[in-house]
Amino acid sequence: MCFVVKDSGDGIEQSNLTSGSQRTGRKWVLPLIAASSFTFMPQGGLGQLIQLYLGDLHSSPLLISLATSLSYAGILLGSFCWGALSDSCRKKPLLVVLLSACAGSVAVLSLRLPAYGALACVFVTFFMLTGFGPIAMAIISGASTPVNRGRNLSALLSSRSLGLMLGSMVAGFALATLGFRWGFAVFAIFPLVGVFFVSFLGKESRHSPLKRRNRLKGLTGGGLGGLYLATVLRQAGITGAISLIFFYMASLGIPEGTMGMARAANHALQVPALLLFGHMADRLGRKGIFILGFGLSALVPVCFGLANSAWLVTVGFLSNGIGFSALYIGSTAHIGDRVASDSQGTMLGLYESSRGLGGVLGPLVAGAIVPVLGFQRMFFVMAGIAALGFLLVLLPRHEKYAL
Numbered sequence: 001m002c003f004v005v006k007d008s009g010d011g012i013e014q015s016n017l018t019s020g021s022q023r024t025g026r027k028w029v030l031p032l033i034a035a036s037s038f039t040f041m042p043q044g045g046l047g048q049l050i051q052l053y054l055g056d057l058h059s060s061p062l063l064i065s066l067a068t069s070l071s072y073a074g075i076l077l078g079s080f081c082w083g084a085l086s087d088s089c090r091k092k093p094l095l096v097v098l099l100s101a102c103a104g105s106v107a108v109l110s111l112r113l114p115a116y117g118a119l120a121c122v123f124v125t126f127f128m129l130t131g132f133g134p135i136a137m138a139i140i141s142g143a144s145t146p147v148n149r150g151r152n153l154s155a156l157l158s159s160r161s162l163g164l165m166l167g168s169m170v171a172g173f174a175l176a177t178l179g180f181r182w183g184f185a186v187f188a189i190f191p192l193v194g195v196f197f198v199s200f201l202g203k204e205s206r207h208s209p210l211k212r213r214n215r216l217k218g219l220t221g222g223g224l225g226g227l228y229l230a231t232v233l234r235q236a237g238i239t240g241a242i243s244l245i246f247f248y249m250a251s252l253g254i255p256e257g258t259m260g261m262a263r264a265a266n267h268a269l270q271v272p273a274l275l276l277f278g279h280m281a282d283r284l285g286r287k288g289i290f291i292l293g294f295g296l297s298a299l300v301p302v303c304f305g306l307a308n309s310a311w312l313v314t315v316g317f318l319s320n321g322i323g324f325s326a327l328y329i330g331s332t333a334h335i336g337d338r339v340a341s342d343s344q345g346t347m348l349g350l351y352e353s354s355r356g357l358g359g360v361l362g363p364l365v366a367g368a369i370v371p372v373l374g375f376q377r378m379f380f381v382m383a384g385i386a387a388l389g390f391l392l393v394l395l396p397r398h399e400k401y402a403l
Contacts, residue, residue: 029152031200032136033159039099039132039194040160042106042125042187044167044267045174047071048260049187050122051246053180057115061244065367067122068243072235072359074126079356082131083138083349091135095198099191102128107188110181129191133160134352138345141336147282150333154278157329158271161321163190165267172260224338224347227290227331228354230389234297234327235358236365237386238320241301241379243363245313248375254310262314269321277329286334287393293327294390296320298383305379 050067086094105124113121140152167187174183249259281289296319303316332348339347362382369378 029140029155031197032139033156035095035099035194035197036132036136036156036159037163037166038190038197039102039129040163041167041170041190042102043129044164044263045171045187045260046106046122046125046167047242048168048171048246048256048263049175049180049183050118051244052175052250052256053118054115055247055250056180059115061247061370062367063115063119064247065240065243065363065370067119068239068363069360070119070123071126072239072356072363074123074128074356075130076353076356076360078127078130079134079349079352080346081349083134083345083347083352086131086135086138086345086349087343091139092198092201095132095135095201096195098128098131099195099198103188103191103195106184106191109184110188112181130352130356132194134345134349137332137348141332141344141348149336150278150281150286150329151275152278153332153336154274154281154329157278157325157332158274161267161270161274161325163267165264165271168260168264168267170260172257172264175260176256224335224351226392226395227334228351230294230392231327231331231351231354232358232361233389233392234294234386235355236362237358237382237384237389238297238300238362239359240362240366240385241304241382243366244370244375244378245304248304249310249313251375252308252310254313258310262310262317265314266317266321266324269318270325273322273325274329277326278333281330281333286330286337288330290327290330290334291390291393293323293325293330294386294393296323297327298387298390299323301379301383301386305376305383 047068051064054064054067082094082098102125105121105128109118109121109125136156137153140156141149167190170186171183174186178186246259246263249262250256254262277289277293300316300320300323303312303319307313307316331351335347335351336344362385365385366378366382369381373381
């Protein structure tokens with residue numbers, strides 16, 4: 001989407017080059033915020049449903065953790081693919097296709113597939129679903145200035161966290177009352193609601209060939225390699241721990257509804273935290289904010305490893321809510337500052353792909369460790385991996401690792 005941007009003080013005023021009429025940034029942001037809330041509800045709930053569904057099929061811990069790896073494999077491939085594609089084609093039709101395909105793949109899960117069929121659907125779902133994030137962030141980041149980029153992104157990202165929170169809550173309730181079949185069917189509806197709100201986005205103009213050539217120049221600069229590598233390590237530690245946390249809570253006798261509420265607490269805290277850190281990132285700078293997030297993330301698996309009830313697990317999820325909010329808004333605003341507007345989709349998609357790579361590796365390591373060391377020691381190993389990411393961003397010249 002092509003805009004001329006003017007800072008009007010209380011928001012961004014944009015001119016749509018297709019229609020020639022002036023629109024406020026709010027008119028473009030609100031449909032994306034509403035769509036985001038519903039779009040990410042499946043991501044918030046499917047993790048719990050899939051883990052318990054595979055456990056109901058008597059799958060091994062390694063196979064159960066593979067579900068998380070495959071979901072992040074979808075994020076790894078889909079984020080960069082769809083983000084890069086969005087820089088050279090119309091974003092609105094692309095979002096409609098992605099969300100419709102996501103709804104279809106979730107609906108197939110309601111057929112009570114065998115384990116490997118369910119895992120295939122998980123990959124397809126996340127491959128499609130993950131495209132929404134970088135495309136929506138590219139629209140907003142590209143229309144922002146360094147003065148308000150953090151605040152504008154935080155509004156979108158907090159709506160995503162709201163969707164994740166609601167998805168976690170719905171998952172526990174749906175499983176307890178409807179069972180697996182209808183629980184999956186319910187989650188197939190939410191991406192279609194996202195399609196409805198996406199339909200309110202305005203028309204777009206195509207990028208010219210000259211812009212496409214200029215956009216490619218931004219892929220080799222920016223000094224973002226260190227941040228991306230730290231993100232891989234952080235994500236590996238967190239997703240490795242979370243990939244088996246519901247299975248572990250079930251072994252402690254924690255009710256399914258309590259599991260969903262514990263996970264929902266994470267996303268509930270992200271909603272105000274993202275807004276707060278968005279303002280702080282604009283006022284205090286990006287780096288200190290994302291360093292704080294990396295540090296807090298290393299504490300999450302420690303809480304899981306020390307837990308013998310739902311309370312300390314919830315503390316771990318709350319720590320993750322604060323840590324994720326700080327590192328995500330700080331990192332994405334930092335990337336937006338350093339990347340040309342017509343490369344936003346590509347580079348933000350690459351950032352999501354770095355999270356996806358960590359999400360693939362972490363659960364595989366966790367699933368392999370549990371039979372040897374047990375659950376608690378596995379959590380501490382995951383904490384060590386996340387701590388390596390924190391140490392990397394603390395390096396005074398971590399940005400020398402240019403892409």
